[in-house]
Amino acid sequence: MHATLQHSEPGKLAGQRSNPVLAEEDSAKQRIAHVDDDPDIRDTVKRILSANGYIVDSYQTMGDFLESLRESENPPDLAILDVMVETMDAGLEAFVEIRKRLPQLHMIFMTSLGEEIRPYFTGVSDEWILIVEKPVEPASFLSIIRSRLEKANAEI
Amino acid sequence: MAIAEFSWGESRSRFAFSGVTGSKLSDEVLIGNARWFIIFRWGVIGILILFQIVAVIASDTLTEAGITHQQGWPLAITLVLCIANIVCIYALDSRRQSSYNSPSINIWAQIIIDLLCLSVVVHYVGSIATPAPFFYVLHIALSCIFFSAMESLIVTILVCIMYAIVLVIETPLLFLSPQSVLIGSGTSGINPHKIDILSWMFTLDVLFVIVWYVVSRLAIVVRTRERQLLDAYEQISRAQVEKDRYAVLMTHQLKAPLDAIRSKINLIKGDYCGEVSPEIKDVIAKIDYRASGMAGLILDVLKLERLKAAARSENAREHVNIEAVIRKCVDKLHPIANSRHIDIKVSVEDFVVEGIRNQLEILFENIISNAIAYSYDGASVEIASIIDRQSLSTMVTVTDHGIGIGEKDLPHIFDEYFYTPRAVLHNRTSSGIGLSIVKTVAENNKLQIKVSSEPNKGTAFSVVFQGEKSASVAEKGVQEPGSPVAHPASPQAGSLEPTG
Numbered sequence: 001m002h003a004t005l006q007h008s009e010p011g012k013l014a015g016q017r018s019n020p021v022l023a024e025e026d027s028a029k030q031r032i033a034h035v036d037d038d039p040d041i042r043d044t045v046k047r048i049l050s051a052n053g054y055i056v057d058s059y060q061t062m063g064d065f066l067e068s069l070r071e072s073e074n075p076p077d078l079a080i081l082d083v084m085v086e087t088m089d090a091g092l093e094a095f096v097e098i099r100k101r102l103p104q105l106h107m108i109f110m111t112s113l114g115e116e117i118r119p120y121f122t123g124v125s126d127e128w129i130l131i132v133e134k135p136v137e138p139a140s141f142l143s144i145i146r147s148r149l150e151k152a153n154a155e156i
Numbered sequence: 157m158a159i160a161e162f163s164w165g166e167s168r169s170r171f172a173f174s175g176v177t178g179s180k181l182s183d184e185v186l187i188g189n190a191r192w193f194i195i196f197r198w199g200v201i202g203i204l205i206l207f208q209i210v211a212v213i214a215s216d217t218l219t220e221a222g223i224t225h226q227q228g229w230p231l232a233i234t235l236v237l238c239i240a241n242i243v244c245i246y247a248l249d250s251r252r253q254s255s256y257n258s259p260s261i262n263i264w265a266q267i268i269i270d271l272l273c274l275s276v277v278v279h280y281v282g283s284i285a286t287p288a289p290f291f292y293v294l295h296i297a298l299s300c301i302f303f304s305a306m307e308s309l310i311v312t313i314l315v316c317i318m319y320a321i322v323l324v325i326e327t328p329l330l331f332l333s334p335q336s337v338l339i340g341s342g343t344s345g346i347n348p349h350k351i352d353i354l355s356w357m358f359t360l361d362v363l364f365v366i367v368w369y370v371v372s373r374l375a376i377v378v379r380t381r382e383r384q385l386l387d388a389y390e391q392i393s394r395a396q397v398e399k400d401r402y403a404v405l406m407t408h409q410l411k412a413p414l415d416a417i418r419s420k421i422n423l424i425k426g427d428y429c430g431e432v433s434p435e436i437k438d439v440i441a442k443i444d445y446r447a448s449g450m451a452g453l454i455l456d457v458l459k460l461e462r463l464k465a466a467a468r469s470e471n472a473r474e475h476v477n478i479e480a481v482i483r484k485c486v487d488k489l490h491p492i493a494n495s496r497h498i499d500i501k502v503s504v505e506d507f508v509v510e511g512i513r514n515q516l517e518i519l520f521e522n523i524i525s526n527a528i529a530y531s532y533d534g535a536s537v538e539i540a541s542i543i544d545r546q547s548l549s550t551m552v553t554v555t556d557h558g559i560g561i562g563e564k565d566l567p568h569i570f571d572e573y574f575y576t577p578r579a580v581l582h583n584r585t586s587s588g589i590g591l592s593i594v595k596t597v598a599e600n601n602k603l604q605i606k607v608s609s610e611p612n613k614g615t616a617f618s619v620v621f622q623g624e625k626s627a628s629v630a631e632k633g634v635q636e637p638g639s640p641v642a643h644p645a646s647p648q649a650g651s652l653e654p655t656g
Contacts, residue, residue, distance in 0.1 A: 040416035047428050084408050088401065112411040113404065115514075116458055120404075134411075135418035135451075138426035 033076040035059045037085045048138045062094035075102055083111040092124050106152040186259035189302050193266050194241050204234045229280045233273050240269045263302050275318045283322050284356045293367050300371035312368040316361045407458040414451050449585025456589045463596040472512045479506045485521040493528050499536040509621045511601040519597040522590045523617045527556035529583045549622035557614040570595040
């Protein structure tokens with residue numbers, strides 16, 4: 001549909017990936033994956049969620065996140081994805097791929113364009129997708145995360 | 157190693173003349189033409205029946221006019237044409253399309269049957285004494301319109317052959333006699349009647365070929381223009397998509413840094429960076445307020461562009477429950493109203509109108525947020541509806557008790573980027589395009605807007621839904637069956653709230 005700019009794979013350059021191997025005490029905590037190419041947004045999300053007892057795995061690119069899903073046998077409880085990361089459609093393409101591989105994984109989209117990005121989802125997926133508009137506002141952001149995780153747990 | 161190829165000078169032969177072949181019509185058009193041809197033939201059958209009635213009433217006059225005495229051929233032709241029509245309708249409507257039953261074959265069969273019938277008519281009516289042979293021209297012209305130039309040329313040749321056969325049948329020794337005459341008594345002995353027939357045949361054949369040439373060229377020109385129009389339309393559609401992508405990209409690039417700044421500000425406001433002094437918090441709040449205004453403006457520009465582009469999209473219209481739309485907008489704007497102690501009073505009746513749902517949401521969100529923005533702190537905003545059951549029109553009025561609009565400014569409030577110094581003093585985040593968005597939505601949804609205002613007293617914005625199509629007033633609590641708005645508490649409505 002849309003022409004995309006092919007970027008070279010940045011490999012391990014990202015350097016934003018936190019160490020998922022944490023102490024045993026964290027096993028009860030819920031893990032949230034966050035993909036965003038903006039370091040300030042990654043930092044903000046990580047601070048808010050970590051302070052509220054979640055483990056956050058931050059990724060700079062969709063490629064990094066998809067790779068981690070391939071390597072890990074333990075997927076996160078929730079994924080927060082940027083829509084326009086690297087290219088205009090990277091978020092949507094990753095969403096389709098993750099939906100195929102991990103249908104049970106709950107995902108939230110977070111974008112500067114808010115609802116204005118929704119026309120781009122038409123035809124990509126029939127399911128209703130939660131789109132959160134940036135900037136990150138701690139109180140409402142946390143309430144969205146909690147309600148999504150509760151929904152995810154209820155399904156399990 | 158990466159290799160990339162770039163080319164911008166691609167010269168697509170968009171306006172190239174397509175030539176003789178390859179200009180076939182689509183099956184859909186051919187089916188339409190086949191049906192039209194059948195209807196036309198019913199007309200001819202009618203004329204034939206009329207002719208037979210006239211023949212019975214005034215047979216002598218016809219004989220005097222040079223038309224051969226009837227031997228029942230009009231009846232036979234009528235029957236053949238009727239049967240042909242019925243078979244063609246059956247093949248078009250009741251049989252599946254196959255390689256033996258295509259619209260093209262159907263039209264071919266119709267043309268050949270017509271030509272045969274016409275030849276019979278020409279034979280009986282008079283091949284040179286009457287204008288009957290000129291009706292062949294009609295078939296040539298039609299075949300030029302229906303088929304490619306090559307196929308219509310075949311039809312033209314067929315016409316020439318058939319006309320020749322008719323003439324030969326009438327004068328069996330037409331082609332042989334000049335020779336025998338030559339041998340016998342020289343050129344002076346040529347039967348003038350035969351020369352007459354030959355000149356008729358030659359002249360008409362030339363006419364047929366000229367008609368074929370002219371009409372087939374015209375048909376090609378028309379088809380080429382048609383394709384060019386389609387191409388241009390596709391190009392416009394593609395350009396529209398590209399324009400939207402560009403607008404989305406630009407909006408994102410402009411807003412993303414602001415969002416990063418505001419996210420960091422929110423960290424400070426939320427005490428994620430430790431305690432800060434009230435002075436700093438105050439400054440931070442002011443920075444955030446201005447940044448939010450700028451973010452709003454950036455998104456509004458994109459919204460306005462999209463609304464303008466959506467003006468032509470008729471397919472997005474649906475039944476929209478206005479009460480649900482207003483509730484959703486009020487829920488969204490509650491935090492802002494609360495922060496300024498503004499009370500929003502809603503007393504809207506449950507009713508359904510036809511329109512574009514997300515656009516109506518944008519319209520009410522803008523009107524209500526304006527009412528809040530230009531109210532004085534601690535005031536109230538009232539949203540009420542009046543349903544006029546007689547004229548089937550409904551009016552939703554949003555009233556504030558704020559700064560109001562001056563008389564000389566009122567005619568300009570829907571102009572793009574228009575704002576008054578008073579408005580800016582009261583609300584620094586005004587983008588000046590909120591009401592342009594309202595106007596565009598009203599245009600797209602064929603709504604009427606009434607504004608009444610008095611400076612320092614307040615403003616009332618009324619949205620009028622009217623007309624036979626747009627207003628379908630539902631009784632309170634009764635939803636339109638099958639209407640997608642029958643469940644106002646949809647999951648979207650509850651969880652769509654953005655974070656900021």
